[in-house]
Amino acid sequence: MSGTTLFGLGAAALVGLGLYGLICQPGALRKILAFNLMGSGIFLLFGVIAKRGGGALFAAGTGSDGDPVPQALVITGLVVAFAATAIAVALLVRLAETGGGTTLETDAQDAPAVPTDANLRGEREP
């Protein structure tokens, strides 16, 4: 098994783990970490493709050793993911400070999905 294949499989595993975490973990912080895990997988895939060369189907056997474009893309991608994490954590901190809890499973905006007497009378707003 060549190095690129191994790294490619690693990238797939990271993406899968991240996806699982994003969907199944109830805590918002865990979701943010899972997003970063998934992002790392994608960036690793960029690295694999940089090593192998883009467009392998078309340019196979040209003997190129590394493709600089994915590396440039990865840097931008990292910055974007970093900014995303910063915004998410800032929101989460503020949410915890204002007493809104740290999970996203229930939706404060329309919590009583089943009509109660209160929201039958239109008293959803406190």
Next chain:
Amino acid sequence: MTQAQALVAAGIRDLTDLGGVVLVFPLMLPITGLLLGLVLGGRYLGRFVLLLTLLGLGAALAIAAVVLVGGDALQYLLGGWSPPLGVGLRADGLSAVMLVTSALVMLAVALYAQRAFPITGDGSETRSSLVFWLLLLGVWGGLNTVFLGQDLFTLFVALELLTFSAVPLVALGGKPETLAAALRYLLFALLGSALYLLGAVLIYGTYGTLDIALLAERIAGADRWPPSLVAAIALMTVGLLAKTALFPLHLWLPPAHAGAPPAASAVLSALVVKASFFLVLRIWLDMMPGLLATAGVQILGAMGAGAILVGNLVALRQVRLKLLIAYSTLAQIGYLFLLFPLAAGAEALALTGGTLQVVSHACAKAAMFMAAGLIAAALGHDRIGELGGIARALPITVLAFGLAGLALLGLQPSGGYLVKTLLTSAADASGQWWWGLVMQAGGLLTAAYLFRVLGYALFGPRADEGRPPNLAIKRPGRVQELVALLLALCALLLGLLPPVAFDLTGVGRAGVDAGAAVSVAMAGAFDWGKLWGDLWPVLIVGLLVLCAVPWPGGRPAADADSVRVSSSVTGRAAAVVGLVFERVDAALRQWPVAGLSLLLLGLGLAGSLVGGA
């Protein structure tokens, strides 16, 4: 007169000679504005943004004129480097339509928000107003980049810029529930963009470029689609759908759009969700036209139909006005995705209808959110059951809301009418009548919730019965009311534009004669029989709904919800149906369920594409 025309023509020719340089302005204006605003501080930021949006509208109109007169797409290569080494900006007719629409809505929002987010005065800028104006410019810059970008990675960055500007707009209120809504929005959008980026990497790995035009050539040249391409398309499409909040991936939309300040809701609902839809369109129509021949289009269409039915039915049961409008957005997004199955058989009709839906919904929905914001500000709440008397206090606002609603439900000569007519004839032309049926049902449901709101606003029992009138009602600014009214009129009178204006949609795309399609659709629009045929179902629905609204002096507003407490058999049946849909919607909006539907959808799309070419 002829001299003036000659002057205009000469001016457009001069612009054409400039080449694609005009394409730089829609990017430069918001981004330099954003940076300057940060440096200058907030004192006159509101006025400054207003000026920028005016200039931006001018630039967008200039681009549209050049594209329309030149009859071909404009291109600008950054630094003179052509793809695959460099990245280019390109505006075809579709981009031009989107640029003009977003500049128009931005200008309206900037006018509307002057009073909501003031900075001048004693110079004490509030933090939320500074942030609002900067974020508004960020959203605008992101939108324009999405509409002009030609490179899948540039588009990724543009989408992220858009999300990072839109999410804090939601959280501007700072209440725990809006913060939670913003966080849900952000995390689900991040899931979407991660999937999109994964797809883009796979495409780069397969084809060695990310330029849409080059990719289109290379993909068309291959005799079958490699598995990596199929996976990439499924991932990118699903990721973009999550950002568009297409049913059943809509968990974040209702609380986010309903919780944001009204000026922000208008931008979010009118424009932001359209950006990711626009990218789906780019991928399915421009990058891989072969996708239209696969079963994938039926999946997209089915989700659109689900959005129309569920969104409208749940909107009908909302207690709060802003949530009702948010669910209506959910339903209206559905119409956009009917474009895909219909484009497979009748591309010109479907594409023209879909583009018009973007424009018409943008204007109408922005007007609705603005009107709802004024109503909520005046009353201090937005509970539909307690709107009684608001029509007398804020006649222009309620008129704006009503006209925008008429445009959405599709009466002549509104944009909604054109959308419905064009898409229905596309459905007939391609032998898929069932989509037409969904649209008819959607129109009637829209009429139902519109009349429910108007019924309470016009005839509903007053909450302040017995007290002197208008005591609790704060008057909104005249400009704000007029802006909402003008936007509603834009949507309502869209069909009266000369057909040549609609030709813009088809520029840069072979075989799409949008002007002709629109003239055919408008030709019989005002025949007495046609008018009556469109009107009577709406009137019957309206009457039924109005009958359920309690009259002044009747039952108090407390137990006035029309559907739930109806005692008749049909009323009970309607209540049960509504309740079922509400439960389904609530279940689908759970995180794990939404995540699972996302995965299943991706698998379904991938499965439907396997073996195609």
